[in-house]
Every structure is written in C-alpha cells, then in structure tokens.
Amino acid sequence: MLEIKNLQAGVEGKAILKGIDLSINAGEVHAIMGPNGSGKSTLAQVLAGREGYEITDGSVRYNGEDLLDLGPEERVREGFFLAFQYPVEIPGVNTTYFLRAAVNALREHRGEAELSAVEFLKLMREKIQLLELDESLLKRSVNEGFSGGEKKRAEILQMALLDPKFAVLDETDSGLDIDALKVVAGGVNHLKRADNAQLVITHYQRLLDYIVPDHVHVLVDGRIVKSGPKELALELEERGYDWIIEEQSA
Amino acid sequence: MSSESEVIDQFVEQEYKWGFYTDVETDTLPPGLNEDVIRHISAKKEEPEWLLDWRLKAFRHWQTMEEPRWPHVQYEPIDYQGISYYSAPGAKDKDRPKSLDEVDPKLLETYDKLGVPLHERERLAGVAVDAVFDSVSVGTTHQEELAKHGVIFCSFSEAVRDHPELIKKYLGTVVPYTDNFFATLNSAVFSDGSFVYIPKGVRCPLELSTYFRINAAETGQFERTLIVADEGSHVSYLEGCTAPMRDENQLHAAVVELVALGDAEIKYSTVQNWYPGDEDGNGGIYNFVTKRGICKGDRSKICWTQVETGSAITWKYPSVILRGDDSVGEFYSVALANLAQQADTGTKMIHLGKNTCSTIISKGISAGKGQNSYRGLVQVGKNATDARNFTQCDSLLIGSRCGAHTFPYIEVKNPSAKVEHEATTSKIGEDQIFYCNARGIETQDAVNMIVNGFCKEVFSELPMEFAMEAQALMDVSLEGSVG
Numbered sequence: 151m152l153e154i155k156n157l158q159a160g161v162e163g164k165a166i167l168k169g170i171d172l173s174i175n176a177g178e179v180h181a182i183m184g185p186n187g188s189g190k191s192t193l194a195q196v197l198a199g200r201e202g203y204e205i206t207d208g209s210v211r212y213n214g215e216d217l218l219d220l221g222p223e224e225r226v227r228e229g230f231f232l233a234f235q236y237p238v239e240i241p242g243v244n245t246t247y248f249l250r251a252a253v254n255a256l257r258e259h260r261g262e263a264e265l266s267a268v269e270f271l272k273l274m275r276e277k278i279q280l281l282e283l284d285e286s287l288l289k290r291s292v293n294e295g296f297s298g299g300e301k302k303r304a305e306i307l308q309m310a311l312l313d314p315k316f317a318v319l320d321e322t323d324s325g326l327d328i329d330a331l332k333v334v335a336g337g338v339n340h341l342k343r344a345d346n347a348q349l350v351i352t353h354y355q356r357l358l359d360y361i362v363p364d365h366v367h368v369l370v371d372g373r374i375v376k377s378g379p380k381e382l383a384l385e386l387e388e389r390g391y392d393w394i395i396e397e398q399s400a
Numbered sequence: 401m402s403s404e405s406e407v408i409d410q411f412v413e414q415e416y417k418w419g420f421y422t423d424v425e426t427d428t429l430p431p432g433l434n435e436d437v438i439r440h441i442s443a444k445k446e447e448p449e450w451l452l453d454w455r456l457k458a459f460r461h462w463q464t465m466e467e468p469r470w471p472h473v474q475y476e477p478i479d480y481q482g483i484s485y486y487s488a489p490g491a492k493d494k495d496r497p498k499s500l501d502e503v504d505p506k507l508l509e510t511y512d513k514l515g516v517p518l519h520e521r522e523r524l525a526g527v528a529v530d531a532v533f534d535s536v537s538v539g540t541t542h543q544e545e546l547a548k549h550g551v552i553f554c555s556f557s558e559a560v561r562d563h564p565e566l567i568k569k570y571l572g573t574v575v576p577y578t579d580n581f582f583a584t585l586n587s588a589v590f591s592d593g594s595f596v597y598i599p600k601g602v603r604c605p606l607e608l609s610t611y612f613r614i615n616a617a618e619t620g621q622f623e624r625t626l627i628v629a630d631e632g633s634h635v636s637y638l639e640g641c642t643a644p645m646r647d648e649n650q651l652h653a654a655v656v657e658l659v660a661l662g663d664a665e666i667k668y669s670t671v672q673n674w675y676p677g678d679e680d681g682n683g684g685i686y687n688f689v690t691k692r693g694i695c696k697g698d699r700s701k702i703c704w705t706q707v708e709t710g711s712a713i714t715w716k717y718p719s720v721i722l723r724g725d726d727s728v729g730e731f732y733s734v735a736l737a738n739l740a741q742q743a744d745t746g747t748k749m750i751h752l753g754k755n756t757c758s759t760i761i762s763k764g765i766s767a768g769k770g771q772n773s774y775r776g777l778v779q780v781g782k783n784a785t786d787a788r789n790f791t792q793c794d795s796l797l798i799g800s801r802c803g804a805h806t807f808p809y810i811e812v813k814n815p816s817a818k819v820e821h822e823a824t825t826s827k828i829g830e831d832q833i834f835y836c837n838a839r840g841i842e843t844q845d846a847v848n849m850i851v852n853g854f855c856k857e858v859f860s861e862l863p864m865e866f867a868m869e870a871q872a873l874m875d876v877s878l879e880g881s882v883g
Contacts, residue, residue, distance in 0.1 A: 198834075199837070199838075210683075221837055223841060225840075226837075234838070237835070238832050240832050240849075240853065242852075248849070252839035255840040255845075310725055
C-alpha cells in the first residue's frame with residue numbers, strides 16, 4: 151500500500167530525513183518510535199504534503215501512485231489521513247460545518263452525492279459516541295478552547311468520518327491521560343480493517359499497549375536503524391534508545 | 401489562442417462581475433463646477449427656490465473648505481473641475497419615464513444582469529427597490545403596496561416635489577451642509593437618491609432597498625438618502641452598489657441621514673461593491689460617504705450594518721447620535737481591502753441622552769496590498785448618565801503585503817460611563833490552511849471558510865436575503881488572494 155524508498159528531506163538546507171525505507175501493506179499496523187528530534191514528525195508532515203520541506207531524494211509510492219506528486223488535499227481524497235500532533239485552532243469556523251465540508255469534498259471526489267446537514271448530523275452522532283466526545287463540542291469553533299484530550303479525540307473523530315485507507319497518527323498519545331488514551335486507541339482499533347493500514351508515530355511504548363503494532367521501527371537521526379516485532383517496543387521501554395544508538399555507531 | 405484568452409476573460413470576469421457598461425443615451429453635463437452648474441441641476445429637477453438657495457449656500461461654503469488629509473489613505477489630488485456633476489439616462493428633450501414600462505429596456509436589462517429585477521412581476525420576494533442609475537432614480541417598485549400602509553418610498557426628486565414639507569423639515573438636520581468637505585459638496589450638487597418616511601406606529605411590511613449604479617464615464621455620483629421613522633415605527637433598508645470597470649477613478653460622495661423618533665427603529669444595511677480598481681491601484685471608485693443617524697426620541701434605535709468589499713478607497717463612518725434617553729446605536733462592519741484597495745472606515749457613537757447604549761463590531765480583512773484602517777469615536781457627553789459602549793475591533797491579515805491599522809478615540813465627560821474596547825489582529829496562518837488541506841479542503845475554500853467565520857457576527861445582522869449574498873460576494877472578492 152505504501153512504499154517509501156530512500157526518502158531524504160529537510161528544511162532550509164538542513165537534512166532531517168536521511169534515507170527512509172519502509173513498506174506497509176494493507177491490514178498492517180506499523181509503529182515508528184524514536185527519540186526527540188529523530189525526524190518522526192517530519193516524516194508525518196512530508197507524507198501529508200506540508201509545504202516548506204525540501205525533498206532531496208527518494209520516492210513514496212501509495213497504491214502505485216507517486217504520493218509526493220499530489221497536493222495535500224488530493225492525498226486526502228485518495229484515502230490518506232494525518233492525525234495531527236498539534237491540531238490547529240480555526241476561530242469562527244463551526245466544527246460541524248468544517249467536518250461536513252471535509253466529508254463532502256471527499257464524497258464529491260468519489261462521485262457520491264453531498265450529505266445534507268441532517269444526514270451528516272446523523273453520521274456524526276454515530277461516530278461521536280465512539281470517541282465519547284461531548285456533542286456540544288461540535289457547536290464550537292474548530293479546536294478552539296478544546297482541552298488537549300478533546301483535540302486528540304476530535305482528530306480521531308475526523309479520521310472516523312473520513313474513513314481513510316492509510317492513516318498516520320502523529321504522537322496522538324501525547325498529553326492524554328490513561329482514560330483518554332484508551333478511548334482514542336479504542337477508536338483507532340475500531341477503524342482497523344483488512345483493507346486499510348495505520349502508521350503510529352510515538353515517543354512512548356504506552357500507546358502500543360492499546361494499539362498493537364505488527365511491526366516496530368526505530369528512527370534515529372533520520373534513518374530507521376532497527377525494525378522488529380511488537381516486542382521491540384517493550385525492549386525500548388525498558389532500555390531506552392541509547393543502546394540502539396550505540397549499536398549503530400559500533 | 402482563443403482558449404487562452406477565454407480563460408483570461410473568465411478570470412477577469414470572476415474578479416469583478418459587474419464591470420460591464422451599458423450603452424444608453426445620456427443627458428450629461430460637461431465637466432466643471434460653478435454656480436451655474438448648480439442652478440442647472442436644480443432647474444432640471446424643477447426644484448423650489450429654497451432648495452436652490454440651500455445648494456448655493458453649501459457650494460459657497462464648500463469653496464472655503466479643504467479636502468481632509470487625515471484619513472490613512474493615499475491618492476492623487478482630485479480635479480473637481482474635471483468631473484461631470486450630472487448624468488441621466490435618456491435623451492435631453494425626453495421627459496422622465498412615468499412608469500417602469502417607459503424605462504429604456506437596456507436599463508432594465510442592466511438591473512437584471514445585476515440581479516436586481518425592477519419589473520414587479522419578477523420582483524424579489526418582499527423587497528421594494530429604488531434603482532439609481534448615475535445621477536437619477538430610474539424606478540421604484542412596490543410603491544402602491546407601501547402606500548397602503550402610509551409608507552413613502554420614492555426618489556429624492558419626487559419627494560421634493562410631492563412631500564416638500566417633510567424634506568424641508570428634515571434635510572440637513574443630521575448632516576448639516578457645513579458638515580465636512582464631501583458632505584458639503586454633496587449638498588451643493590446632489591442629484592437624486594431615496595426618501596423614506598414611515599408613519600407613526602407602522603412596521604414597514606417590506607424590506608426597502610436602493611440599488612446604486614454608476615455607469616457613465618468621468619461622472620461623480622452624489623446621491624442623498626433621507627429616512628425618517630416616526631414614533632414607534634420600524635424599517636429595514638438595504639443599499640447595494642456596483643460600477644463598470646474603468647481605468648480612471650470615479651468619485652462617489654453620498655450623504656445618508658437617518659432620523660428615528662421616539663421608540664422607532666431603523667436598520668440600515670449596505671453591501672458596497674463598487675469597482676475596486678486593479679491590483680496596481682488603477683481605476684476604481686473613491687467612496688467618500690457621510691452617513692449619520694440621530695436617535696432623536698427616547699428608546700429609539702439605529703443599527704448600521706455594512707459589508708464593504710469594493711471601492712479603490714473607502715472613507716466612511718456611519719454614525720449615531722444618541723440624543724433620546726435609553727436609545728441604542730449599533731454598528732456592524734466588515735471591510736475588505738484586497739488588491740491595492742484602501743479602507744479607512746469605522747463609526748462615531750455620540751452619547752447625549754441618559755442610559756444610552758452603543759455596540760461596535762468591526763471586522764477588517766486585509767489581503768493583497770490592501771490597507772485597512774478602523775477609525776472610531778466613542779463620545780459620552782456631560783449629561784449622558786449611565787452610557788455604555790462595547791467596541792470589538794478585529795483585523796484579519798491574508799498574506800504579508802497588506803496592513804491593518806486601528807485608530808480608536810474615546811472621549812468621556814460623564815464619570816458613570818462604561819466604555820469597553822477589545823481589539824485583536826490575526827493572520828490566516830499557513831498551519832490553518834494546511835490543516836484544512838489535510839482534511840481535503842482546497843486552499844481557496846479554506847480561506848473563504850476562515851474569512852466567513854471571521855465575519856459571521858456581522859453577516860448574521862444582515863437581512864436574511866442578503867446574508868447569503870454578502871457571503872458569496874466575499875468569496876468572489878477574495879478569489880486569488882492566496883497562492
């Protein structure tokens with residue numbers, strides 16, 4: 151489904167990703183772990199199409215297409231989704247209106263009829279229960295005044311509404327208490343199917359107790375230095391990242 | 401290549417859809433301004449002596465005045481002798497049309513193109529329209545139905561002819577002919593406009609609306625609107641404006657006077673979409689307008705709502721004099737300065753009566769090379785016990801070549817006054833746009849969504865029929881403002 155080959159990218163001449171190779175198939179959950187500054191979030195942003203990153207080498211194939219050739223909104227229409235580490239506040243724009251615009255842009259692309267306000271509300275009520283979100287949030291402006299936990303749950307609500315084929319979750323666990331973490335993980339697991347895939351980016355192993363990955367990759371200084379089964383995450387939790395870095399330089 | 405030029409044409413049309421010119425026969429005075437021109441205008445309109453005298457007094461006063469230089473706008477000096485002060489559709493010798501059926505079909509077509517059908521059979525639901533083309537009113541709809549309720553809604557010229565006592569009583573009582581450079585010029589040369597009178601206790605059954613259109617080249621438009629709401633009456637009034645695209649600047653110096661007697665309420669909404677000029681600042685309308693209302697009676701209310709998307713330069717401060725006790729003044733404004741547009745706009749709330757209350761919500765949007773200034777005065781007089789004002793002044797910036805400025809003035813002479821001022825400036829951030837993109841929403845749609853969200857408080861004050869229009873207009877005016 152997603153095939154990253156020798157991906158190199160940076161900002162203002164400073165290399166951040168120094169050759170990433172990663173292959174993800176439908177039905178799989180991959181986790182990327184790594185210390186701060188290793189390039190985890192850059193990878194997420196580059197995959198989502200954020201401007202300002204120079205891609206200096208490598209390729210990303212997504213369902214056979216060149217992902218990097220598509221604009222960010224086109225990627226979404228092809229089933230790509232990024233749950234933001236820091237969801238952005240948009241004052242004055244009603245959350246329901248925003249979500250409906252997003253869903254309808256996707257439906258239009260697929261040649262489906264737009265959802266009316268009533269139809270959309272019905273769909274949203276169904277999804278909102280999954281995330282145990284308060285309905286009053288939907289009347290507020292996008293992410294404005296949301297608590298950290300509400301923002302993260304709202305991201306997964308958006309994921310549920312857009313039903314992506316491939317989702318990247320960028321540190322979705324940061325700032326969540328254990329109860330909120332369970333809710334978010336429950337939501338993500340609920341969306342998991344044999345025909346979609348997820349890439350979970352996290353600093354801590356904690357999230358992976360609830361979203362169990364098939365593969366764990368360790369990102370250090372812009373490269374994947376180690377990959378393994380889910381047990382690798384536990385080992386990282388116990389031993390930290392230093393031993394891998396040492397193993398690398400040895 | 402024809403396909404390429406088609407694309408370009410489409411693009412230009414998108415930028416300003418109302419820029420066409422109607423080729424009608426006109427009766428236009430040669431450029432220039434002197435007492436003879438004023439006499440000529442007055443004679444053409446068969447005005448009574450007292451009105452001519454008033455015009456001449458204004459003109460003589462105007463000659464002693466200087467153009468204001470304090471607004472935060474820049475433009476080449478205006479050659480007041482290079483402007484024609486009167487232009488009317490229809491040949492010189494022909495009488496003015498008696499009914500809409502006698503109006504030149506080309507004119508009716510013009511208004512159809514603008515989305516303002518004048519024929520009552522195609523009428524806008526529940527809206528009576530007075531259409532002003534260059535210097536004169538070309539037709540007012542629904543007059544009969546309004547007359548049933550005693551409501552007078554007609555062109556200013558007709559009002560002078562048919563209701564001279566009302567004009568004499570109220571003309572210049574809110575904006576005196578000595579008021580300011582542009583208002584004084586208007587008092588001397590005003591050609592037409594609308595007049596509204598709502599009798600005691602009547603709730604006007606229709607939305608009233610005037611549609612202004614500048615068509616002729618090198619003409620100024622100087623219309624004058626007077627609305628009088630008698631005790632306990634209620635009226636909602638909307639004006640819309642467009643003009644053809646021309647390389648030269650055109651002057652629009654209008655005056656609007658509102659009078660609300662005891663317990664009366666006037667709601668005045670403007671959707672101003674004069675041609676803004678191009679992105680290098682060529683052409684466009686100079687919109688130098690004086691709008692003021694007086695809450696004369698106790699418990700009266702005046703509400704100004706304006707959506708200003710057009711004009712090369714906007715200079716206007718719709719104001720309320722709160723004379724009656726417990727009177728209420730409100731000002732809701734959205735001003736967009738895109739391309740090379742400059743806007744210096746705001747309001748004055750003059751609290752004189754006891755327990756008076758005013759609200760100012762101003763939303764300024766700057767894009768392109770636009771410069772947007774909010775200028776507002778809140779004045780509380782000695783005797784205005786327990787006056788309250790709340791001002792909220794928000795600026796939104798799109799891109800990095802535009803500017804937003806705020807000039808609030810507060811003068812309080814009564815210690816019991818409560819005056820609050822809140823101001824914010826924000827920029828549509830790349831991260832907001834990217835967030836929308838990452839949800840599948842295109843950049844232009846994202847900008848429109850954010851801007852409309854920013855303006856929502858003001859749009860919701862517009863009459864329902866026009867709130868959607870305002871939003872659509874904002875979308876069109878913002879096209880190409882990013883990327």
